[in-house]
Amino acid sequence: MIIGITSSVLLWYGLVQWTPFKAFNRLPDPLSVIIEWVSTDPDYGLSIFTKDYYLHILYSTYRATVAFFLALILGVPLGIMMGWRANFNAYAGALLDFLRPIPPLAWVPIAILILPGDEPAVIFVTFLVAFFATTLNTLLGVRSIDPDFFRAAECLGATDQDILRDIIIPGALPTIFTGLQIAMGAAWFSLVAGEMIAAQYGLGFMILESYNLVQYPTIIIMMATLGIVGYASSALIRVVGKKMIRWREQATGIGQEAET
Amino acid sequence: MSQAGSISVSNIQKIYDPEGAAVHALENCSCEIPSGKFVAMVGPSGCGKSTLLNMIAGFDKPTSGEIKLDDQLLVSANTQTPPNSDRVVVFQNGALFPWKTVLENIAYGPIVQKTRGRGQAEEEARELLNKAGNLERIAGSFPGQISSGMQRRVEILRALINKPKVLLLDEPFRAMDTVSKSKMHQHLLDIHDKFRPSILLITHDLVEAILLADVVLVMTTRPGTIKVNINVELPRPRSREMILSDEFTELQKQAIAAVHEEARKAFERGEKELA
Numbered sequence A: 001m002i003i004g005i006t007s008s009v010l011l012w013y014g015l016v017q018w019t020p021f022k023a024f025n026r027l028p029d030p031l032s033v034i035i036e037w038v039s040t041d042p043d044y045g046l047s048i049f050t051k052d053y054y055l056h057i058l059y060s061t062y063r064a065t066v067a068f069f070l071a072l073i074l075g076v077p078l079g080i081m082m083g084w085r086a087n088f089n090a091y092a093g094a095l096l097d098f099l100r101p102i103p104p105l106a107w108v109p110i111a112i113l114i115l116p117g118d119e120p121a122v123i124f125v126t127f128l129v130a131f132f133a134t135t136l137n138t139l140l141g142v143r144s145i146d147p148d149f150f151r152a153a154e155c156l157g158a159t160d161q162d163i164l165r166d167i168i169i170p171g172a173l174p175t176i177f178t179g180l181q182i183a184m185g186a187a188w189f190s191l192v193a194g195e196m197i198a199a200q201y202g203l204g205f206m207i208l209e210s211y212n213l214v215q216y217p218t219i220i221i222m223m224a225t226l227g228i229v230g231y232a233s234s235a236l237i238r239v240v241g242k243k244m245i246r247w248r249e250q251a252t253g254i255g256q257e258a259e260t
Numbered sequence B: 001m002s003q004a005g006s007i008s009v010s011n012i013q014k015i016y017d018p019e020g021a022a023v024h025a026l027e028n029c030s031c032e033i034p035s036g037k038f039v040a041m042v043g044p045s046g047c048g049k050s051t052l053l054n055m056i057a058g059f060d061k062p063t064s065g066e067i068k069l070d071d072q073l074l075v076s077a078n079t080q081t082p083p084n085s086d087r088v089v090v091f092q093n094g095a096l097f098p099w100k101t102v103l104e105n106i107a108y109g110p111i112v113q114k115t116r117g118r119g120q121a122e123e124e125a126r127e128l129l130n131k132a133g134n135l136e137r138i139a140g141s142f143p144g145q146i147s148s149g150m151q152r153r154v155e156i157l158r159a160l161i162n163k164p165k166v167l168l169l170d171e172p173f174r175a176m177d178t179v180s181k182s183k184m185h186q187h188l189l190d191i192h193d194k195f196r197p198s199i200l201l202i203t204h205d206l207v208e209a210i211l212l213a214d215v216v217l218v219m220t221t222r223p224g225t226i227k228v229n230i231n232v233e234l235p236r237p238r239s240r241e242m243i244l245s246d247e248f249t250e251l252q253k254q255a256i257a258a259v260h261e262e263a264r265k266a267f268e269r270g271e272k273e274l275a
Helices: A002-018 A030-037 A050-082 A087-098 A103-115 A120-143 A147-155 A160-196 A205-212 A217-245 A246-252 B048-055 B102-112 B116-131 B148-160 B178-195 B206-212 B239-244 B246-266
Strands: B006-015 B025-033 B038-042 B064-070 B072-075 B087-091 B166-170 B198-202 B215-219 B226-231
Touching: A002 A030, A002 B038, A002 B064, A030 B148, A030 B239, A050 A160, A050 A205, A050 B072, A087 A120, A103 A120, A120 A246, A147 A160, A147 A205, A147 B087, A160 B102, A217 A246, A217 B246, B006 B048, B006 B087, B025 B048, B025 B226, B038 B048, B038 B206, B038 B246, B048 B072, B048 B087, B048 B166, B048 B198, B087 B148, B102 B116, B102 B148, B102 B226, B116 B148, B116 B206, B148 B166, B148 B178, B178 B206, B178 B239, B198 B206, B206 B239, B206 B246, B215 B246, B239 B246
Parallel strands: B038 B198, B038 B215, B087 B166, B166 B198
Antiparallel strands: B006 B025, B006 B064, B064 B072, B215 B226
């Protein structure tokens, strides 16, 4: 990993410094970006020592988090109902199949019109992609459960409530967590685009703003920050997932004694 | 331990997709599983053995005919008693819940039926594991951590804790090697001796069928019906050495003759293995 990062930074440096292409010359080189990033008195106003830098991170993280949890709260139950009840799927599935291909950004104008202010609109488009990813993966997770588990539970006297708690949720959980990771990634993607269009704060907003103000190193700083925050959020989901799906780890690891 | 539990299947007909392809899975199929007896069912692939088992379990219903449990109507074209712990299925590919430990799996039935609290159910599950041959050490393992033979034993125990009237075994030893299989036979014989549930075992293995069962039912090729009813009068407790006796060989001859005739018919019709 370290080798990978080092060599790509070197490549970047080389491209900017020594290649004859004019296009690359406009790109700030890594050194000036890093100097700007850690400067106590940054040329363009944003570094790890300025309050505004964290304000942008905070805004974006707040929006992504709200959107993600909304997607979780609404998407998981919907996906479960769709996977479990065929006639429910007949209604909800058709609507979802119709709405899903619409790119999230196409919703921005409508969202701004309907929702009070830009802030909910940005959160809404971010929520939308996360919601689709969560719902569809939950649906997939429920469908992937071995039908014999349902039958076995019925034989043993389980009610619908027992089946939901003991079969559907644990059975779909691994796929739900995969879905949540995808949802988180998609949420950041959509968030940055949304912020570029309709926001006064946030990492996405700042990238476009820096471009307009010819503050090129800041663009790179914001991009790198997005990478770090995105990676951290996805890692967080992975850790929580691992904790909750302990049986899977153990079952695939080396078993205790086993004989017939 | 379990009372009664006699299943009577009369004139079952099952047609899949009656308006379209109209596949006749079962036709005029009648048989008995007497209380506490061990019945094995053999027959060509796709002859409707599993269909019949699913009907007894309550997963499916017939086009006509009826199935009774101790003179109570279980299923007919218009009635379908939902599955319950009177008649528990052990599945071909195993259906232990992988996210529950062995102990939680076994204790599951009494807990969801609310016949016992969690503590008591787990205590009983532990006892059962011990009775089944000192298996208490695997109580805390997840199913993925134990061998497939062990998984099958646990699954059978998970059924037994409910004191089912009927145990329905759908080719549970199909994917096992010979050694594990013969061990499983011994376990199953022990369980039958100790708990005396009625058992319906579906299998492809004639030796297994004769060794374990009181009655071997040979089914015809589709549409499935009972072709021959072979009474196995080998003494109990059974042991593996009985395979070598003349009596066993004689029974085997009968069964082979019946099964092969049907297998040939199915083959000539060019049906592929439906498993």
